[in-house]
Amino acid sequence: MSDASVAPLHGAALREGLLESGFDLRGEIRVPPGEGSKSMARLEAVLEEMLARGADRRTTVIALGGGVVGDLAGFAAAVALRGLPFVQVPTTLLAQVDSSVGGKTGVNLSAGKNLAGAFHQPRIVLADTDTLLTLPPRELRAGWAEVAKHGLLQGPMWEWCEANGRAAMAGDAEALRHAVLESCRLKAGVVAADEREEAPEGGRAC
Numbered sequence: 001m002s003d004a005s006v007a008p009l010h011g012a013a014l015r016e017g018l019l020e021s022g023f024d025l026r027g028e029i030r031v032p033p034g035e036g037s038k039s040m041a042r043l044e045a046v047l048e049e050m051l052a053r054g055a056d057r058r059t060t061v062i063a064l065g066g067g068v069v070g071d072l073a074g075f076a077a078a079v080a081l082r083g084l085p086f087v088q089v090p091t092t093l094l095a096q097v098d099s100s101v102g103g104k105t106g107v108n109l110s111a112g113k114n115l116a117g118a119f120h121q122p123r124i125v126l127a128d129t130d131t132l133l134t135l136p137p138r139e140l141r142a143g144w145a146e147v148a149k150h151g152l153l154q155g156p157m158w159e160w161c162e163a164n165g166r167a168a169m170a171g172d173a174e175a176l177r178h179a180v181l182e183s184c185r186l187k188a189g190v191v192a193a194d195e196r197e198e199a200p201e202g203g204r205a206c
């Protein structure tokens with residue numbers, strides 16, 4: 001599953017790679033870009049389309065896109081046929097450093113954001129920093145705010161952010177790779193300590 005902005009940019013590379021590796025593709029589901037796609041109505045449409053395309057219990061759902069696609073596809077995978085495996089292929093910096101790791105999936109309700117969802121861990125998170133080259137600068141900066149947040153939680157990372165922020169925002173491959181790797185390491189540690197946000201104080205929910 002992808003969105004209508006990301007699929008034309010990065011869908012073909014993923015599709016070709018999977019076909020070359022011998023995977024049987026059941027087709028691609030595209031949703032409109034943006035937060036509006038994280039809705040119960042869109043979830044239902046995605047589930048119906050998955051089943052119409054022949055999804056069965058051996059199907060793996062792949063999320064190619066930003067946090068919106070990851071959250072929606074992950075939730076669809078959690079509930080389709082009582083749970084299918086899924087893989088995150090995040091294409092925004094925010095999704096690579098934060099939302100693709102940790103297994104929180106879901107959609108918004110009129111009562112609030114992310115109020116319907118499931119903890120459903122991806123089998124694989126495949127973050128290719130080359131996909132960030134097509135990301136609008138505003139979205140890159142939004143992701144950098146998450147990297148800086150991780151920096152505030154960990155002294156050496158903050159110093160690295162101060163020294164390398166400009167390079168990362170200019171698209172420097174090494175700086176982006178480091179930001180993604182270190183952020184994922186940090187987030188994975190937080191998730192492993194409190195996967196379902198059950199810690200009475202602090203922990204993952206904060």
Ligand SMILES: NC(=O)c1ccc[n+]([C@@H]2O[C@H](COP(=O)([O-])OP(=O)(O)OC[C@H]3O[C@@H](n4cnc5c(N)ncnc54)[C@H](O)[C@@H]3O)[C@@H](O)[C@H]2O)c1
Pocket residue numbers: 003005006009033034035038065066067068069071091092094095098099100101102103104105114131132133134135136139142
């Ligand atoms: N599950 C979690 O733990 C978690 C954590 C943080 C945020 N989130 C959720 O993530 C969502 C926000 O994610 P986001 O900031 O990635 O937004 P997004 O998914 O809406 O993507 C932002 C925009 O960038 C476009 N885009 C994505 N990748 C691109 C690329 N490589 N090149 C060009 N355009 C590209 C998208 O089409 C979209 O228009 C929110 O719904 C938020 O609730 C979830």
